[in-house]
Every structure is written in C-alpha cells, then in structure tokens.
Amino acid sequence: MAGALRLLRPLRKSALAIVLGATAAIGMVAMITTAGAVGAQEHGQPGTNPAPANGAGGADRPEALGAASVPGVSGASPTTLDPAEERRAQALEGRLKCPVCRTQSVRESTSFMALEMRAKVRERIAAGDTDEEVLQFFVDRYGDYILLEPRKEGFGLVAYVLPFLAVLSGGVLLVLRVRRARVTRGGPPGGSRAWPGRGDDPAIPDPAALEPAAGERLERELKRYSV
C-alpha cells in the first residue's frame, strides 16, 4: 500500500488539478443546465411550452405574441415620452434583467414580461420618477436580482472586489512558485552550503553495490547533476 502510494506521489498534483477542474466544470454545467431546466419545466417558462391555441407561438416568440394578441401587453397603453425621456427609458431598460429569459436585458428581450416591464418603465418616467426610483420599483418586487449590474454597496460589492482579490491571490501564488523554483535550481536554501556529494548523503547508494545496469544508470545520472 505504502509502495503504491509512493508510486502515485508524482501524479498527485496533476490528479488533484484534474479532479478539481472536472468538478468545477461539472458544477458549472450542472448549474447552467439546471437553471434552464428549472425555468423551462418546473416554472413553465413559455419558451418550452406548446404554442397557444390561437397560434401565437410561445412567449419566446413575443413578436408573435405581439400587442394585438396578448391581453397583458395590449392592455398597457403605450406611454409617449419626449426624446430625452425615451433615452432614459432605453438606458434603464438596459440595466434591468428580463425575469423570463434571465440572460438578456429588458431592452433586448422580447418576452412577455420584458414588454410589460418596458411599459412600466415608461409609465414611471412619465409619472416623474427619477432613474433610481424606477430601478427601486423593480428591486422592491424582484430583489437586486433584477439588476444586470449589482449595486456597489452591501453584498453587491463582492462582485466588484472578488476579481481583484482573485488576481492578487494569483499574483502572490505566482511569486511564491517562482521563488521556490529559483531556490531549487540555485542550490540549497540559504546558498551557504553546497549540495551533498556522493558519500555525504546516505540516500545516495554506492553505484558499485548495485546491479551493473542500475549502477551504470545511477552513475550517469550522478554525473549529469555533477554529484
């Protein structure tokens, strides 16, 4: 058992890296696929549902679920904004996440919820809300999740700080690795002593005491490293 472990020792680092890498990859894939499955099956997300009987198509084809055929959308009368307010509305829609498709902004998405959110953004702007008030309206109902960019406060700070911490940790790790490699190549730590020569180190056997082939090989290796 101990012998087998010794044989596997050089493989430990790479095996650990492979296992961790595979685990992380599986975790990522599982997270992505499960999120999709949850949305599609458990939550009845329109994209995977059959087309409505009126032939409008699923809500992942909201151009088909256009205002004329969707009561929820058609009921919301379009709010007319001046050009400056329109620019504000579009900018705000770009900062809100579509709750149905989740990977798109409300501005990009054509899902039924995005259409209703766009109508609500315009309604709030026309009512005189500031940008923050419009965003807060959605945060109050959906949580910070609805914001495409986390806020730079509280837990949202993690998203901004973590990348820098990761780079810093990577840098420290790199420096330590490089220093260790230089020490190994340049001689023993401290540099005051020479590497042990043959006869000094009990771990180096006398080549003459070995089988001829093994002895020759050991001799070659010792010469290669000037021992």
Add this chain to the structure above:
Amino acid sequence: MPKLIRPTVFATLLAVFALLAWGVLRGSSNVASPLEGKPATDFELQTFDGRRVALSDLRGRPVVLNFFASWCLACRDEAAVLEEGWRTYGPRGAVFVGVAVSDDPEDSLAFIRRYGKTYLLGPDAKGSIGLDYGLFGVPETVFISPDGQVLHKAIGPVSREQLTSWLEPYVS
C-alpha cells in the same frame, strides 16, 4: 508559508463548488421573495364571469393568488391541485384568485372550462398585477394572510402540501 498554499487553494475551490452545488440543489419552488413579509399590493380584477374583485375587499380572509396561462404546461399540472384546494379550503374561509397572464381571453376560458376551475378567475388586463407581485413567469402562487401580508411565494407549480401548510393556520 508554501505548505499552506495547496490546502488554501483546495479549500477555496471546495467552497466555490459547494456554493455552486447549493445553488443547483436547493430547488426553486420556494424562493425568498423581497415581497414576503410586506403588505400585498392592492389590485382590482374583472373576472371572466363579470364580477369585480379587489384584494382590499378580501381583508380578513387568507388569499391564494395564482398566476397562470393556458399555454403553460406546468399550469395544467397544478390546475387540479388548485381546484381541490379551493373546494377544500373555500368553505373554511379561504379565497382563491387566478390571474391569467399574457393569454388570449378565449384561450383562458377554454382552459378554465377544461380543468373545471370554479374560483375567482380573470385576466391581468394591464399587466400590472404580475409586475406588482414580482412575476418571473407562470405558474407562480402568492399566499396573502388575512391581514394583507405576503407570507409565501411559490415559483413553479404549487403543491397540495404547500397549500395545506399555508392555509391550515388561517382557516376555521
């Protein structure tokens, strides 16, 4: 110091993976909503059979507010559970309200007839009820206490067990 690097890296990766696994495995039918514990937004609903219902008129009774659509497969799965819940808890004081979201009224009515739904059902005509209740999609169900607080929100089909645990403490 170098001896600490490998365990630190390992522990960090393990923690990240544990976080991912937790996110994947925790399930999504009962997620914390920022609405929970807050007063439910009042709304008015014109039901398909012509009645007018306001949430404020239902104060004093527990309300199960369900969002559905005829094109939603999961809504078909939960239709029987909701109707059964209504028949069980309606006589004991609970109110069930179904809001059709992004649906053609004719399709909603066909869906209601097909699944024999008999509680209060109407369209979200302005799309505002869904937004006020932080709707991600359909089906979703919100439980509102007799004093008008949002107590629970289920994303995905609601189960018998959920309805029972929500309603039992508030019905006669």
